[in-house]
Amino acid sequence: EDQVTQSPEALRLQEGESSSLNCSYTVSGLRGLFWYRQDPGKGPEFLFTLYSAGEEKEKERLKATLTKKESFLHITAPKPEDSATYLCAVQADDYKLSFGAGTTVTVRA
Amino acid sequence: IAGITQAPTSQILAAGRRMTLRCTQDMRHNAMYWYRQDLGLGLRLIHYSNTAGTTGKGEVPDGYSVSRANTDDFPLTLASAVPSQTSVYFCASSDGLAGVVDEQFFGPGTRLTVL
Numbered sequence: 001e002d003q004v005t006q007s008p009e010a011l012r013l014q015e016g017e018s019s020s021l022n023c024s025y026t027v028s029g030l031r032g033l034f035w036y037r038q039d040p041g042k043g044p045e046f047l048f049t050l051y052s053a054g055e056e057k058e059k060e061r062l063k064a065t066l067t068k069k070e071s072f073l074h075i076t077a078p079k080p081e082d083s084a085t086y087l088c089a090v091q092a093d094d095y096k097l098s099f100g101a102g103t104t105v106t107v108r109a
Numbered sequence: 110i111a112g113i114t115q116a117p118t119s120q121i122l123a124a125g126r127r128m129t130l131r132c133t134q135d136m137r138h139n140a141m142y143w144y145r146q147d148l149g150l151g152l153r154l155i156h157y158s159n160t161a162g163t164t165g166k167g168e169v170p171d172g173y174s175v176s177r178a179n180t181d182d183f184p185l186t187l188a189s190a191v192p193s194q195t196s197v198y199f200c201a202s203s204d205g206l207a208g209v210v211d212e213q214f215f216g217p218g219t220r221l222t223v224l
Contacts, residue, residue: 043216
């Protein structure tokens with residue numbers, strides 16, 4: 001059974017304080033790993049897709065990396081508008097997505 | 110504006126009642142999905158459809174049914190609601206092309222409370 005575990009559950013940062021979120025996974029035949037951002041009361045918003053170990057993707061203050069066992073979402077010099085829940089999901093051979101429970105990030109000004 | 114719409118936004122329902130959550134997408138995506146999101150459990154797949162006319166069961170299908178009569182609409186029905194079905198429900202869609210890894214796009218959600 002595919003498993004996705006995200007840590008920490010919650011992260012409180014000061015504005016400008018860089019940090020990383022972790023997504024560890026066990027899946028047979030990884031097709032892709034996805035990162036989403038979810039704001040309170042809204043649906044998840046797509047951020048990145050990573051396909052193979054060693055791959056990196058960047059968008060503004062966010063950078064996602066992938067190894068064979070885990071992915072990291074690095075937040076560099078975060079701003080209050082980066083406050084959200086970040087979700088990780090893996091897609092295996094059956095093409096269905098398995099989601100982690102998410103990391104809720106709060107950035108204080 | 111292209112995307113996914115869901116209705117209603119929220120609903121309070123008495124146990125035992127029948128309820129249909131509506132989902133419509135205008136991106137001409139082949140695949141559509143229904144998830145429920147519960148605190149601490151993340152998003153769990155209820156049912157999916159790879160193309161109009163076909164549906165499949167996800168991780169937590171019991172108590173729910175779906176239909177896919179056309180490309181755009183994918184309603185989710187609770188035949189007889191129970192309190193454990195209190196959750197936030199998200200509809201999603203993707204290109205769903207065979208052999209292609211593609212991202213899913215999500216609707217704004219329906220918050221359902223069953224009393």
